[in-house]
Structures are given as structure tokens and as C-alpha cells.
Amino acid sequence: MKYLKQLGVLLACCVAGDALSILLRGALPGNVLGLALLLVLLVTGRVKLPQVMDSADFLLQNMAFFFLPACLGVLEIFADIKSEIFAILAVCVLTTLCTAAATALTVHVVFRLQHRTGEEAFDHD
Template sequence: MNYLRQLGILLAICVLGDVLSVLIGKVLPGNVLGMMLLLVLLGVRLIKCRQVEHAADFFLKNMAIFFLPVSLGILGLYAELHSQLAAILAVCLITTFLTAFATAGTVHLVLRLQQRKAAQKGGDR
């Protein structure tokens, strides 16, 4: 029963994200708004991690299954995409490297901030 309650919470937030998307004129997709809403609710502690962790873990462990329909849909459009294959691959490679660099930069920044904070704590004694 706990899994159903957690799934219900996640689905309710997803539906609320879709409703918000319609209300703002579909400027942002409902799933993105739902994830942002979940982040805010977790951040302000209206929802505790333990209230959704088992359902969220299930989705994370089975994420590959959710990409299967999209992948098959892309394969169905192969004939139309074939002429643009080089451009699509270039965009995939470039964005992969940009994401890796952004992630590395973020990790580097966070580590520097943590070291600075630790040094300040050490100096306060």
C-alpha cells in the first residue's frame, strides 16, 4: 500500500504539472513543470523524501523501459531522418561534451566552495 501512496503522490504532481502547463499556454512541458514542482515541494519540505523514495527508486531502476517506445518511434522515422543523420550525430556529440564540461565545472565549483567553507570553519576556532 505504501508504494501505491507514493505512486499516487508522484502522479498527482505530474498531473498538476500538466495542468500548470495548460494554464500558462504550454510555454513549458507539463512533465518539466511537474519535476520543478516536485523539487520545490521537496525543498520546502512539504513532501519528505521518504514519502516518495520507493516509487522514485522503482522508476530510476527501470528507466530504460521508459525510453523504449521513444527509441522505437525514432527507428520508425529512420527513412526521414537518414538525410539528417550527420547533423543529428554532431548535435548529440557536441551536447554530450558540453554537458560533461558543465558537470565537471559544477563539481569543481562545489568542491571549491566546500573547501572554502571548511577553511572558514577551521579559522573560526
């Protein structure tokens, strides 16, 4: 019963996000709004982490199931995209490398800022 309550909280946020997206005429996707709503609820303390943690962990551990519809959709249109497969793979590789580089740069900048903040904290003592 605990898992159903936790899943109910997650689904309520998802449905509320979809409803808000409809009200905003699709300016933002419903799933993004639902996650933002869940974040606000967690930060404000209206929803406590233990109230959703077990179900969220289960969903994260079994995330591969959520990619099945997308994979099956690609298989369904594979004949149409077969001629462009190398271009698609090149874009995938390029965007992966750009994402990795942007992540590494962000981590580097944050570490430098943290190190600088740590030194300033020692200078003030």
C-alpha cells in the same frame, strides 16, 4: 497497496503540473512543473520521503522503459533522417562533450569554493 498510494502521489504531482502548464499557456512544460511541485512538497514536509521513495526507486531502476517510445519514434522516421545521420551523431557527440566539460568545470568550482569556505572557517576559530 503501499505502492499504489506512492504512485498516486507521484501521478497527482504530474497531473497538477500538466494542469498548471495549461493555465500558464505552456510557458513551462507540465513535467517540469510537476517535479517542481513534488520538490516543494518534499521540502515543506507536506509529503514525506518514505511516502514516495519505493515507487520512485522502482521507476528510476526501470527508466529504460520510458525511452522505448522515443526510440521507436526514431526508428519510424529513420528513412527520412538517414541522409543526415552523421550530422546528428556529430551534434550528439559534441553536446555530450560540452555537457561533460560543463559538469567538470562546475564540480571544480564547487570544490574550490568548499575548500575556501573550509579554510575561512578554520581562520575564524
